[in-house]
Amino acid sequence: MQVTKNDVGGVTVIEIGEKRFDASVAPDLKQYVLDLVGAGQNRIVIDLGIVEFIDSSGLGSLVGVLKGIGANGQLAVCNVQSQARDLFKLTRMDRVLNIHSSADEAVASIS
Amino acid sequence: MKAMILAAGKGTRVRPITFSTPKPMIPLIRKPVMESIIELLRDHGVKEIVVNTSHLAPVIEEYFRDGDQFGVRMAYSFEGVMVDGELQGKALGSAGGMKKIQNFSGFFDETFIVLCGDAWIDLDLQKVYEFHKANGSQATIVLKEVPREEVYKYGVVKTDADGRILQFQEKPAVEVAVSNTINTGIYMFEPSVLDHIPDGEEFDIGGQLFPRLVEAGVPFYGVSVPFQWVDIGSVPDLWDATRLILGGGVSGFKVPGKEVKPGIWTGINVSIDWDKADVQGPVYIGSSTSIGDGAKIIGPAVIGSNCAIEPKAIVNQCIIEDYTRVTGLAHLEQKIVFGNKCISPSGESFDIAETDIGFVLDDARKELEMSEFHALIFDFAKEVGELD
Numbered sequence: 001m002q003v004t005k006n007d008v009g010g011v012t013v014i015e016i017g018e019k020r021f022d023a024s025v026a027p028d029l030k031q032y033v034l035d036l037v038g039a040g041q042n043r044i045v046i047d048l049g050i051v052e053f054i055d056s057s058g059l060g061s062l063v064g065v066l067k068g069i070g071a072n073g074q075l076a077v078c079n080v081q082s083q084a085r086d087l088f089k090l091t092r093m094d095r096v097l098n099i100h101s102s103a104d105e106a107v108a109s110i111s
Numbered sequence: 112m113k114a115m116i117l118a119a120g121k122g123t124r125v126r127p128i129t130f131s132t133p134k135p136m137i138p139l140i141r142k143p144v145m146e147s148i149i150e151l152l153r154d155h156g157v158k159e160i161v162v163n164t165s166h167l168a169p170v171i172e173e174y175f176r177d178g179d180q181f182g183v184r185m186a187y188s189f190e191g192v193m194v195d196g197e198l199q200g201k202a203l204g205s206a207g208g209m210k211k212i213q214n215f216s217g218f219f220d221e222t223f224i225v226l227c228g229d230a231w232i233d234l235d236l237q238k239v240y241e242f243h244k245a246n247g248s249q250a251t252i253v254l255k256e257v258p259r260e261e262v263y264k265y266g267v268v269k270t271d272a273d274g275r276i277l278q279f280q281e282k283p284a285v286e287v288a289v290s291n292t293i294n295t296g297i298y299m300f301e302p303s304v305l306d307h308i309p310d311g312e313e314f315d316i317g318g319q320l321f322p323r324l325v326e327a328g329v330p331f332y333g334v335s336v337p338f339q340w341v342d343i344g345s346v347p348d349l350w351d352a353t354r355l356i357l358g359g360g361v362s363g364f365k366v367p368g369k370e371v372k373p374g375i376w377t378g379i380n381v382s383i384d385w386d387k388a389d390v391q392g393p394v395y396i397g398s399s400t401s402i403g404d405g406a407k408i409i410g411p412a413v414i415g416s417n418c419a420i421e422p423k424a425i426v427n428q429c430i431i432e433d434y435t436r437v438t439g440l441a442h443l444e445q446k447i448v449f450g451n452k453c454i455s456p457s458g459e460s461f462d463i464a465e466t467d468i469g470f471v472l473d474d475a476r477k478e479l480e481m482s483e484f485h486a487l488i489f490d491f492a493k494e495v496g497e498l499d
Contacts, residue, residue: 023467026484056467060484063491083461086453091471091488092442092497 001028005036008045011107012036015047021058021084030061034068042073045106049079054087063093074098076106112240113221114157115212116148117205117296118228119165119190124345127460131450133167135228136174137343139352140366140395140413141433143174144343145228146181147364152224153182155236161218162228163208165190165200171228188212206314210305219302225316226297231341231352233363234297238336243299246274248332250304250324253297255340260285264344265293266317274332279321292333295340304329339363346458350447353430357393357411366395378416397433406439419475423498436475440492448472 002017014033018025033044046062048054066075076098080088088094100106122129128137135145152160160178164171164187171187178185188211191200203211209225212218222243224236234253243251254268262285269278269289278289294317307323308314324331339361341352356364368376372385374392380399383390387404390396394408397416402408405423412426415433420426423439430447437443447454453472454460463472470485481489492498 053461053466055465056470056482056488057484060482060487063488064484067487067491082455082459086446086455086461087466087468089442089444090453090468091440092492093488095497096491096495 001025001032003029003032008103008107009111011043011045011111012041013045013047013103013107015049015103016051019050019052021048021051021054023055023057026057026061029058030064030068033065037065037069037073042069043110044069044073044075045103045110046075046077047079047103047106048077048081048084051084052081054084056087058084059087059091059093062097066097074110076100076110078103078106112155112157112236113219113223114152114160115209115219115223115225116145116160116162116228117208117225118145118171119163119200119202119208120227120229121166121200122229125343125349126346126458127452127454128346128349128447128449129166131167133164133170134343136167136170137229137349138432139231139341139343139349139364140356141397141415142367144231145171145175147231148226148228149175149178149181149183149185151232151234151236157183157224157236159184159186159218161186161188161212163188163190163203163212165202168198188215202313204313204319205316206308206320207312209316210308210310210314213302213305214310219300219305222299222301224297224299229343230296231343231361231364232295232297232338234338234340235336239297239299239334242274242332242334242336246332247330248299249301249329250321250331251299252276252321252333253295253299254292254333254335255295255338256291256335257293259288259291262288262291262293268292268294268333270333274334276321276325276331276333279317279325281318292335294333346447346454347456350430350456353413354411354428357395357413359393368395368397374410403439417475434475436473436477436479438471438479439498440489441471443472 004015006013069075078100118135122134136143175185190203267280267288343349366376368378370376375394377396378398382401388402389407392410394410394412396414400418402420403422406420407425409427413430417434419436421439424437425442427444429443432449435448451463452460
């Protein structure tokens, strides 16, 4: 799983470096982020700018992260491409995920 | 009068729909466009129709068979070969397809009409026939005026005051177009025109035959008759056409089924509690479809037959093919669901199986399967009140 992690003013920005965010990536991603949360990095931005295709397991891992963080932190996602945007809407997850058009905006929303 | 319907195209601009359905079979409110054309031909006394097929030929041939059930006699001129059990198209071009039929049987022995199977029309063929005969025309093109900015999509035609064709331009830039009168792809011919088509080679009507007719000085005319022409040349065209029809913008198009409430048409055997589902027209709901309590359907929308729109589902301005299940989690907005694809009006799409979203959208005949991730999403939506 390709990811890059940056700290932006106390917010952890994780860029998924995979074009396909599917079952080959999703469980690892979920575990990776939840481990960070467990280590105290509980304000997370997931940048989906590189992701051209997301399937239900990719989406499920984002929801798993959101649930895992719960009330103890915050999650935002950004740079959502058109197929992912469609999938979020179709499953109504657009209404529960904190979605932003850029990483800066996403960081600002949870800083 | 006899007819030939051109149905051998690949329909590349209507992908992904045309991966499984040839363009003439694309349904407008569940009725293949070509079926409407056959009815139009029949209503004008055309009784013998040959269809050239290639791409997905069996879909067309098995639907129309010998035409008896439509009140016409139909035959097919297949353009292709079977390799390892698979049909492969071998395009002859529109004119080449005509020539093949003529060489085969001499079918064209009287005035005949040639038209594409992929546009809905309400053309008065009798008027075209009268014009064609009155002018002693050998080839007559049905013309239409379009807004100038759209000429780049069509073959542009310039005629003299009597309608005689002077010039052709194939898909010109707007700046250089000689008129805004375009070729609709509907032609009336005398059999003599076939003498201008070479044997056994790919040959196009617009691009090759017509320049030859002009050069040879054949009586060649264009006629403008007012009629409605609803082209299904691309996914956005299909989207716009469906909305236009449901909105009452195509006067000759009869929405199938019965109008059970203003702007709401249904087939028979529909399972719905009108007090518990929120249906806002214009909407067509096909036979044997169920609409669950609390489901919301906002028009313009077409729901196919045997669909299951489950309780709480939201379907906002969509075209959904037969046997589609839309579960209560779904918020389907401005989409075409066809051939296991979820398609945006622009033509962008994703594959439902590849995306593994059967828990939201799937073939209604499949059993609902919930993976761990599916359950997670579903349960979370419940938890946060999205399904209340």
